[in-house]
Amino acid sequence: MKFCNICKQQKKIIEFGKDSQKKYKISSYCKDCLRKRSKKQMQENLESRKQYGKEYREKNREYLAKQRKIKRSNLLGRKKKEKDKKNADWKTQRNLGVMLRNVHKLIKPNIILIKDYIELF
Numbered sequence: 426m427k428f429c430n431i432c433k434q435q436k437k438i439i440e441f442g443k444d445s446q447k448k449y450k451i452s453s454y455c456k457d458c459l460r461k462r463s464k465k466q467m468q469e470n471l472e473s474r475k476q477y478g479k480e481y482r483e484k485n486r487e488y489l490a491k492q493r494k495i496k497r498s499n500l501l502g503r504k505k506k507e508k509d510k511k512n513a514d515w516k517t518q519r520n521l522g523v524m525l526r527n528v529h530k531l532i533k534p535n536i537i538l539i540k541d542y543i544e545l546f
Contacts, residue, residue, distance in 0.1 A: 427441055430454060
């Protein structure tokens with residue numbers, strides 16, 4: 426059990442976030458209180474956040490375009506890998522089916538031989 430400094434309640438440790446600067450690496454505030462607090466701060470500073478985002482995008486236009494291009498190429502590469510994997514899985518399944526059919530052909534004559542062998546006794 427741990428005490429939240431915002432809502433002044435004792436809660437389970439699971440209900441607290443991580444904080445690497447604290448001695449036991451657990452935040453002083455519960456997750457619910459932190460969520461409410463950050464939502465409130467975001468609403469209070471909405472205009473300044475929008476303005477900052479706009480300025481950042483204007484200032485870093487080239488860098489962001491480069492990052493979008495890299496992200497697109499990675500996404501296309503990932504899709505191609507997934508497609509190749511599906512094809513490989515399909516080929517593997519097909520090859521397994523062919524192998525099983527061939528094994529069946531090999532086993533069938535042996536079964537007949539065993540039946541003949543048993544009939545001798």
